[in-house]
Amino acid sequence: MSDDKxxxxxxxGGIAGLTAGxxxxxxxxxxxxxxxGNYCGSKxxxxxxxxxxxxxxxxxxxxxxxxxxxxxxxxKVCLMTNDSNVSLDFYSDKLGNVGSESYSVLRASxxxxxxxxxxxxxxxxxxxxxIDDLIVRDGHVCGVVAGEDKIEADVTILADGVNSxxxxxxxxxxxxxPRQVSVGAKEIIGLSEDVINDRFQCRTGEGAAWLFAGxxxxxxxxxxxxxxxxxxxxxxxxxxxxDVSMGxxxxxxxxxxLKAHPAIAPLIKGGKxxxxxxxxxxEGGLPMMPEIVGDGVLVIxxxxxxxxxxxxxxxxxxxxxxxxxxxxxxxxxxxxxxDYSKVSLSNYQQLLDDSILxxxxxxxxxxxxxxxxxxRMYAEYPNLAVDVLKDxxxxxxxxxxxxxxxxxxxxxxxxxxxxLKDMVEGGRSL
Amino acid sequence: xxxxxxxxxxxxxxxxxxxxxxxxxLKSDEIKNEEYQKLVLACPAGLYxxxxxxxxxxxxxxxxxxxxxxxxxxKTVLKKWEYPQGTxxxxxxxx
Numbered sequence: 001m002s003d004d005k006x007x008x009x010x011x012x013g014g015i016a017g018l019t020a021g022x023x024x025x026x027x028x029x030x031x032x033x034x035x036x037g038n039y040c041g042s043k044x045x046x047x048x049x050x051x052x053x054x055x056x057x058x059x060x061x062x063x064x065x066x067x068x069x070x071x072x073x074x075x076k077v078c079l080m081t082n083d084s085n086v087s088l089d090f091y092s093d094k095l096g097n098v099g100s101e102s103y104s105v106l107r108a109s110x111x112x113x114x115x116x117x118x119x120x121x122x123x124x125x126x127x128x129x130x131i132d133d134l135i136v137r138d139g140h141v142c143g144v145v146a147g148e149d150k151i152e153a154d155v156t157i158l159a160d161g162v163n164s165x166x167x168x169x170x171x172x173x174x175x176x177x178p179r180q181v182s183v184g185a186k187e188i189i190g191l192s193e194d195v196i197n198d199r200f201q202c203r204t205g206e207g208a209a210w211l212f213a214g215x216x217x218x219x220x221x222x223x224x225x226x227x228x229x230x231x232x233x234x235x236x237x238x239x240x241x242x243d244v245s246m247g248x249x250x251x252x253x254x255x256x257x258l259k260a261h262p263a264i265a266p267l268i269k270g271g272k273x274x275x276x277x278x279x280x281x282x283e284g285g286l287p288m289m290p291e292i293v294g295d296g297v298l299v300i301x302x303x304x305x306x307x308x309x310x311x312x313x314x315x316x317x318x319x320x321x322x323x324x325x326x327x328x329x330x331x332x333x334x335x336x337x338x339d340y341s342k343v344s345l346s347n348y349q350q351l352l353d354d355s356i357l358x359x360x361x362x363x364x365x366x367x368x369x370x371x372x373x374x375x376r377m378y379a380e381y382p383n384l385a386v387d388v389l390k391d392x393x394x395x396x397x398x399x400x401x402x403x404x405x406x407x408x409x410x411x412x413x414x415x416x417x418x419x420l421k422d423m424v425e426g427g428r429s430l
Numbered sequence: 431x432x433x434x435x436x437x438x439x440x441x442x443x444x445x446x447x448x449x450x451x452x453x454x455x456l457k458s459d460e461i462k463n464e465e466y467q468k469l470v471l472a473c474p475a476g477l478y479x480x481x482x483x484x485x486x487x488x489x490x491x492x493x494x495x496x497x498x499x500x501x502x503x504x505k506t507v508l509k510k511w512e513y514p515q516g517t518x519x520x521x522x523x524x525x
Contacts, residue, residue: 036513042521043495107525128517146516163497165512176501183498185474187439188524232524245468245502252439252476256432275524276439278474278494280501 006032008331009144009153010123011131011166013040014107015317016301017159018114018123019058019324025122027332032151033123034144036130041111043161045186045279047225047234047314049209050110051102054321054356059117067113068103069229070207071096074200077312079382080215080224085263086385087210096206104207104227104234105317106188131160134170134297140341141170141296155331155340156297159324162280164290164303172299173290178242179372180284182222182309185251186236187259189271193231199267200228211312214382216258218249221372223311224258226267233268235259238281240372251278281316282307285368286361293349295342298327306357308364310430311371319357326351366429374422380414436476440492447491448518454490454499455510461486465506469499494520 008024010017013035021033037043049072052063075090095101119125133145134156143152158166162181167173193204200208207228216224221240226233237254244251255276258264282288282305292299300306301320308315330348334340352358371377391406411419466486469478475494479487493514500511513519 036516037519038517038521041525043519045522045525108522109524111525130513130516163500175504176497178502181501183472183474183496239472241472241498241501245472247471250434250471250476251474252434252436253432256434260432273439273442275522276442276494277520277522277525278496278498280496280498 006030006151006153007335008032008155008157009034009151010157010159011144012159012161012301012303013037013115013125013127014044014111014159014161014301014320015114016303016320016324017157018111018118019055019321020157020159020300020328021123021125022114022118022121023058023325023328024331025118027328029331029335031123032153033118033125034129034131034146035125035127038128039112040115040125040127041108044107044111045184045277046105046107046317047184047186047227047236047238048105048107048317049102049227049314050105051315051318053100054318054325056099058321058325063101063103067109068105069227070104070202070205072102072104072209073206074202074208075312076208076210078210078212079385080212080261080263081382081386082215083262084386084390085212085261086382086389102209104209104229106229106234131166134166136170139295141294154296155334155345157327158297158299158303159301160303162282162302162305164299167290167299167303170294170297172292172294172297176280176282177284177288178245179240180282180288180368181241182238182281182283183241183244183251183278184236184238184281185255185278186234186276187255187273188229188275188277189233189235189268190231190274191233191268191271195270196228196231196233202228211314213311213377214379215261216254217244217378218247218254218257219379220244220247221375221378225314226264232274233271235264235268240283241280281309283309283368286365287368293342293345296340296345298330298345298348300324300327306361308360308367309371310364310367322355322357323352326355326357364429370425370429374425376414376418376422384410384414434476436492440475443492443494444521444523445491446518446521448514451515452490453510453512453514453519454493454508456488456507457509461507465503468502469507472498472502474498
């Protein structure tokens, strides 16, 4: 590796690490980024969709050149039971405005593109090397250890993902709580561009994002997702790790169940499975955040727990970009004072606090707890929606009922007290 | 309910298996059934199996490196969990 003095070492070539590297190199810092996979993105998985606003600020116009899949113009939120599906379908030109649009994305190609951007900016990227440990002297992180090699730098950024073994090793993270992380499993199903346009009512280059509650997670805490890519579909489930481990169906079985569901099967008919992947998602919100600043070290992206799952929208990559931006700025300031102590690097925390990342994480701080304890969302409410709609739409020759007579008995099954409680608490947290 | 052919599913993926060095090792002493059963359900790669005779079967070769097993049973079932060495393990072509 390089003999030159290195200012910053970044562990992990995902969106957080690469963006931080890009920004620091642009400011003239010497940056070494180390990725354990054979290329950046080779270990990374998204659902997924990227909201572009934060990267757009750093690389204006990036959506024109980056390997994005489809601009999301159709949002669907669904309540699904084993034989039915109730959807809210939102199509709007307003979803596609420049600066606030979102795209479906596949990480292997996207991260390799970002890798090139970072390299062009001057980041030295070494792939295929696993960092085993950090060099720590008197509590100050001085660099990284990979096998026999030791490399030192003024500051080390941990961008090694949700399962950050390094943050645990130096005591910044206490490890992940199975109640606060979810496991996502996804299948990529290849279909032609035209077939996707037709089946999902999309124009070329435009696509749909669907989130499901109920059946996909087997009625337990979690959900399902479907994103249209250019010539494939990303279809999968996300399950609370603790809850799925005490359930009935296994994660791979849940994926198969979703593929076979009568509302999904026709959409993927004739498609060819291309890849099966899985990843943890840090869904615990603020309570699961590790310490993110130490002497000579910062933690960014998924490793810092930056993710928002609101049920109707899931964000992570946009937050990874913001955390990278704040970290790069804090390191820039630390360089001016040649002080890489925890106190000096704490500018990172302050910059984050002033950013939309922390404002949004704080605004929605009660959502993860609400989602975890409101189990009715995953079983009773999808059933309720289906029962009510069935009564409305099925005409079978029995005496018709007024709307109130159709709805009230179903509500009674859940209990008005429970309904009111969930509405109030949901209203407060969302 | 649908049956899953896990071998077929994992054959979609590209793996560079580290044949000499297992990156996940289970404890050799008593592992409680209820703990192991959690992994049977939660491992997205279905690597934690129980065969028809009730015997446990585990192979790290199809690991998707998500870390779910470590989060649930890091202390009860696993003796070792680390990422595969650089260049090895799963390589996502789509992600």
